[in-house]
Amino acid sequence: MLAATPLRMAHNLVHPAPSPAAFPFSQIAHQVITIGRDAEVYSEACPASHVYKVLSGTLRTAKLLADGRRQVGSFVFAGEWVGFDGGLTHFYAAEAVSEARLLSFARRDLERLMAEDRDAARIVEGVLCDSLAAAFERIVSLGRKSATERVASFLVDIEGRIAERSKGGFVLPMSRGDIADYLGLTIETVSRTLGDLRRRHIIQVEDAHHVRILDPSHLAVLAGEDAQRYCA
Amino acid sequence: MLAATPLRMAHNLVHPAPSPAAFPFSQIAHQVITIGRDAEVYSEACPASHVYKVLSGTLRTAKLLADGRRQVGSFVFAGEWVGFDGGLTHFYAAEAVSEARLLSFARRDLERLMAEDRDAARIVEGVLCDSLAAAFERIVSLGRKSATERVASFLVDIEGRIAERSKGGFVLPMSRGDIADYLGLTIETVSRTLGDLRRRHIIQVEDAHHVRILDPSHLAVLAGEDAQRYCA
DNA sequence: CGACCATTTGAGGAGGCTCAACGCAGGTGG
DNA sequence: CCACCTGCGTTGAGCCTCCTCAAATGGTCG
Numbered sequence: 001m002l003a004a005t006p007l008r009m010a011h012n013l014v015h016p017a018p019s020p021a022a023f024p025f026s027q028i029a030h031q032v033i034t035i036g037r038d039a040e041v042y043s044e045a046c047p048a049s050h051v052y053k054v055l056s057g058t059l060r061t062a063k064l065l066a067d068g069r070r071q072v073g074s075f076v077f078a079g080e081w082v083g084f085d086g087g088l089t090h091f092y093a094a095e096a097v098s099e100a101r102l103l104s105f106a107r108r109d110l111e112r113l114m115a116e117d118r119d120a121a122r123i124v125e126g127v128l129c130d131s132l133a134a135a136f137e138r139i140v141s142l143g144r145k146s147a148t149e150r151v152a153s154f155l156v157d158i159e160g161r162i163a164e165r166s167k168g169g170f171v172l173p174m175s176r177g178d179i180a181d182y183l184g185l186t187i188e189t190v191s192r193t194l195g196d197l198r199r200r201h202i203i204q205v206e207d208a209h210h211v212r213i214l215d216p217s218h219l220a221v222l223a224g225e226d227a228q229r230y231c232a
Numbered sequence: 233m234l235a236a237t238p239l240r241m242a243h244n245l246v247h248p249a250p251s252p253a254a255f256p257f258s259q260i261a262h263q264v265i266t267i268g269r270d271a272e273v274y275s276e277a278c279p280a281s282h283v284y285k286v287l288s289g290t291l292r293t294a295k296l297l298a299d300g301r302r303q304v305g306s307f308v309f310a311g312e313w314v315g316f317d318g319g320l321t322h323f324y325a326a327e328a329v330s331e332a333r334l335l336s337f338a339r340r341d342l343e344r345l346m347a348e349d350r351d352a353a354r355i356v357e358g359v360l361c362d363s364l365a366a367a368f369e370r371i372v373s374l375g376r377k378s379a380t381e382r383v384a385s386f387l388v389d390i391e392g393r394i395a396e397r398s399k400g401g402f403v404l405p406m407s408r409g410d411i412a413d414y415l416g417l418t419i420e421t422v423s424r425t426l427g428d429l430r431r432r433h434i435i436q437v438e439d440a441h442h443v444r445i446l447d448p449s450h451l452a453v454l455a456g457e458d459a460q461r462y463c464a
Numbered sequence: 465c466g467a468c469c470a471t472t473t474g475a476g477g478a479g480g481c482t483c484a485a486c487g488c489a490g491g492t493g494g
Numbered sequence: 495c496c497a498c499c500t501g502c503g504t505t506g507a508g509c510c511t512c513c514t515c516a517a518a519t520g521g522t523c524g
Contacts, residue, residue, distance in 0.1 A: 063368075063372055065456060065457075066456070069376045070376070071375045071376045085364065086365050087358070087365065091369075128360060132316075132317065132360070132364055132367065133319065135371060136295075136317060136367060139367060139371060140297070140303040142374035143303045144302070144303045144413075147480065177502085186480075186482085188482085191503060195504075195505085208504095225297075378511080379511075408472095418513060418514085420471095420514085421512060423471060423473080424512095440472095
């Protein structure tokens with residue numbers, strides 16, 4: 001991987017930014033980069049020098065254990081940010097699930113902007129907050145939910161975040177292996193669980209990457225809602 | 233729980249702060265509060281109006297599912313902060329594992345201080361960063377590690393964070409149930425796993441709440457180290 | 465001493481994993 | 495154009511880890 005990474009990085013084309021979008025970050029230096037399928041945006045434990053906003057395509061963040069087990073940390077869709085994992089170094093590696101275009105910002109520049117521009121600071125704080133909330137939700141899911149509940153939660157979550165639609169359904173850009181490593185399950189269990197949901201007419205599976213939710217409320221129940229929330 | 237909470241909160245004594253510590257937060261309004269065992273500091277989904285620094289004792293953060301399953305989010309020891317979970321509302325409830333004294337700060341005040349004092353801001357950002365990193369580590373643990381690996385990681389982590397020592401070992405203030413809900417296991421599995429580690433002379437279990445690590449390197453191996461980290 | 469609680473230990477069962485076979489689509493080369 | 499290969503997904507059979515249920519142990523406090 002040490003040797004492979006520079007080669008793979010070489011596939012990633014670097015352009016000057018085309019049209020600064022109408023958001024505070026267009027004031028600071030940035031580049032549009034294109035990442036080929038399965039290429040790395042950054043490696044695990046790399047100095048976290050940059051953060052990225054995904055313009056198109058999908059990324060995953062992942063960490064490998066010594067024996068090859070893998071945990072996918074998150075999927076990152078168009079419009080979302082990635083690269084805020086960890087402090088000085090990245091906790092996860094980030095890779096492209098499908099070819100992706102990213103806006104790249106130096107963290108140094110971003111921090112300077114945040115000190116000057118409250119809007120920018122608030123946006124970044126919001127991103128951090130969302131990551132933290134998502135991480136907490138995952139902890140509950142991985143710690144206490146069954147395979148069916150995890151897959152159902154996953155579908156509900158993805159359905160709400162993914163832009164790419166098809167015939168009343170949506171596109172699942174990642175492989176079964178990616179989903180399994182995200183949910184702490186095996187490929188076979190993910191496949192079987194999706195098969196169950198299909199046979200129960202809760203979802204429709206056109207092909208492996210095109211899913212349609214037929215019974216959203218049933219799926220939400222299977223996803224396992226929290227206890228009612230009271231407040232002190 | 234709705235009814236119980238105010239009653240339990242009533243146990244928590246509120247004093248004026250005694251001696252402002254020598255850290256930037258002593259400039260802003262704060263109170264020392266005492267939380268009795270198993271009493272709540274704040275509830276799940278409450279408006280996140282305050283954050284707390286633990287002076288003594290131990291807290292846990294936890295979330296309940298509808299059917300009573302529980303996930304413990306974190307343990308918080310003396311010197312650590314709690315209350316930064318989620319944005320406007322708390323994701324987890326926070327409760328005292330053992331009677332605890334806390335410094336309480338209004339978030340509003342803290343944010344004002346952070347805008348003025350870079351040191352304070354950096355400290356808080358560090359706390360957030362650490363929470364995020366800890367959450368990511370938990371995701372890997374819950375998603376991909378075995379019971380033995382989880383318990384071993386837990387012991388290594390706690391051993392490095394807990395101040396209270398006893399006879400070359402340390403004090404485990406929380407119950408087996410708390411540990412189980414933290415690690416995504418059952419009480420019985422936690423107990424059996426600790427028993428195994430004891431029988432293998434990797435740890436020594438004085439009683440349920442006093443543990444000593446006999447073979448730290450062996451325990452670290454069992455905890456399952458990450459793959460070597462390369463950098464692009 | 466006896467009630468109660470937390471913990472440990474044991475026996476049996478289930479959910480999800482492992483291993484293996486098969487189908488299918490896409491790419492490649494003869 | 496077809497044979498072949500490869501990667502991915504699905505499905506099945508058997509097994510293992512961890513869970514469930516139950517009982518025994520031990521410590522604490524009336």
